[in-house]
Amino acid sequence: MATPQTKDKAMTPPTSIDEFVASLDLPQEKAEEVTTVLNLEGLPSLLNGTKVERDVPRLADISCEIAQIVLGPNTLREKREVKDLVEESWSQTCWEIPACVVRPQTAKQVSQILRIVSFFKSRFAVRSGGHSPNPGAASISNGVLIDLHQMNKISIDSGHNVASVGPGARWGHVYAFLDQYGVTVIGGRIPQVGVGGLILGGGLSYFSGEYGLAADNVSSMEVVLADGTIVTADHEHRSDLFWALKGGGPNFGIVTRYNLRTIPVKNIWYESMVFSIDKATALLDAFATWQSSSDTKASVALVISLNAIIVGLVYLRSTERPSVFQPFYEIPPLFPAVPPTNGTVLALSQITGASSVSTSPRHDYRAASSKVDVDLYKQVYQHWINKATAVHESTGANLTFVLQHIPPNLVRKGNSNGGNPLGLAPISQQWWTTIADWDNPEDDAVVRDVAISTSQKWEEIGKAHGSYLPFKYMNDASRDEDPLGSYPVANRNRLRAVAAKYDPFRVFQTLQNGGFLLSKS
């Protein structure tokens, strides 16, 4: 039965300086300071122009000036400081210089910032962990960068059932915090990645086969809506918004807190082996064979790079070498990278983090998917290795070819937890991704073309085989892909309805700089 929706009516935006200042809910002294600045700025003529006439950089500057009064030192405008903060983003493709960086510490401050950018119609971007390599998603030139890094507190309830995590936390910190309580959560595999963006795209973990996506394991979220209202979204309150946030991306509000259901897991088993590149097709065979197993506790990371292949095997409890991984044991490795180990979730995340460091500053990733089809895997791999080798020789770029197994149970878990917008069929499938790392901006197009042409092969050969799936995983999708467009039409329409309900003035669609927006899907 559908849960009743909380009746929210979006607040009408302030139409005068007085209304705007009142909406910020400031102490009198600060309110007076804001009013004085705005009266000096000749604001009405600036604000009343048409979209074309409005002096956009000037309005961004005024937003920053007001944000500085409201947030004090948590608004940074000095060039050197701004540049240093911008360069915390993982990929140089996102190092754009905003008019200012605002670093809220509370949901109320996020609300004040949203009210400021809305009133001045300033463009903005939202950044949590800064691990999207897509230009403009969590970066912006001249506008306001809302950096949630300082909202990174992690706590746990007295029964150790729910971890409450700020969007600016990194997954490594989350696992380190939870380790002491003997529990963990469904989250990212690499410790440096941010909580905020990963959950809004779905969130694939080593344990998703057993428990579903990270988003499927959220019990509630605190969200700041476009009009600055701070609300809770869960199964009982605004369940439509809650559903939309579980994979619908940055279209509905800024999430300021995720309450995550914990799982009673601390000790697990893992092993990692390095294979020579000539074992690629044998390993693709092994991967497809392993995909037919129904053991949802087993997870495999298959990362093929140009000079070696890493196979990570993970099992969701302490054990001896699990027989489910037998297809991989039949192929002789070059050497063991991590011997069979009964260790902790925290230790695994540290190992994964240490093995995924790149020295090149520019990055991209890309998404494609298919049913289980080993011939398809091999043909696409052959295309990729030829292209990737040639581009490596001409540019020095390093590229990977990664298959991620999605068992039916992952989809069923999502459905039994209230569903999500991804609209996945409960069948065994794989989500392909690739990471490209390179040095020079001049090589962007040629390096990205390897992944683009490889995803075309997934489609072309996949369709010929009858094993193509249109789904594109948002968290792996590149700037020109349309993950929301790969969701079922009914879900997309529902997402649009939710966005229209909670953001009727289209703040997130029109003022937000980038990211996977419904307005562009």
Ligand SMILES: Cc1cc2nc3c(=O)[nH]c(=O)nc-3n(C[C@H](O)[C@H](O)[C@H](O)COP(=O)(O)OP(=O)(O)OC[C@H]3O[C@@H](n4cnc5c(N)ncnc54)[C@H](O)[C@@H]3O)c2cc1C
């Ligand atoms: C090395 C590496 C490993 C990865 N491993 C995994 C993995 O194991 N599983 C997986 O599923 N994905 C993985 N990813 C993909 C990752 O989930 C996405 O890149 C995700 O966007 C990163 O989140 P972030 O907070 O770091 O990103 P950001 O770049 O800060 O944000 C990404 C997008 O989310 C929006 N956003 C961020 N926070 C909020 C918020 N609080 N409210 C509203 N909008 C927000 C931003 O505006 C932007 O559009 C990995 C990526 C990398 C680079």
